[in-house]
Amino acid sequence: MPELPEVETVARGLQAFLPGRRILNVRLGKTDFIDDPAAIERELPGCRILAVRRFGKFLLLDFERKPGHGGQFSLQVHLGMTGQLVTCPPEVRIAPHTHLFFALDDGRELRYTDIRRFGRIRLLSNDARESFLEEFGLDPLEATEENFHVSIRSRRARIKALLLDQHVLRGIGNIYTDESLWRARIHPMRLGEKLKGEELHRLFRTVQHVLREAIRLRGSSVSDYVDANGEQGEFQLRHRVYMREGKKCFRCAAVIRRVIVAGRSSYFCPRCQTAPRQVRKKTKVNSK
């Protein structure tokens, strides 16, 4: 599941191959996840890639228009759940569900593979790109602690929902939310505005620590994630709660539980991460 660390790893991998390259031609398979496939076939051939960036969970490939056409634009790629953006020599076997092929001027190929087609791809003019990106929240690795505190306290919602909300913080998904909350010993159903200063301080530190460690280990390969060279990450070996329902907490040996919060499976330790009062009451009544 590509979240910030996975998308960052892919971006760094692509940075080794793509800047300076020109697209020679484009080949498309299924296109129901592409905003305007005809525009991609029409606009991209002949264009040079200037840079590859990550923005939240998005990859942005910045392009220079064809000679004589002037200006710049970007290709925006969201990997969804199972998206893979890989460069390889063209003779490499084509993985099933590969729907986009860009031939590059150094003989290599850039391919997009997406089993479930939850990803999204579109072209963005510079103006459209800037107004689109403005809607998103802070990058958790660039935020100051003060900014982070203000963002979390700004809205009345469960901390799990706030961490997942791309308009509060950009780039965090289900895995890194649960891993950060476990390390900070905060229950996913706590309300953001009710977190104590000390808890917010711990959460800021653990979010950054978890994301940095995950980037260092090149992301979490839980199902389909691979980097720009087709290789798996290793942070899944460091997961402490994600997908560990029924197993023992690494800290206190209590049994890890799973609840649905904000519509997502949420894994937590019932002993390390104390439930908020309103939830404890409700549980008591229900279980009676």
Added chain:
DNA sequence: CTTACGGCCTGGGTGC
């Protein structure tokens, strides 16, 4: 303004 929920999509796992 807020939160909640269904639908999108495929493969892997489970149970009968």
Added chain:
DNA sequence: TGCACCCAGGCCGTAA
């Protein structure tokens, strides 16, 4: 061995 069913979850549109 086959088949129905459920689940993984980011995001968007719609509803409350």
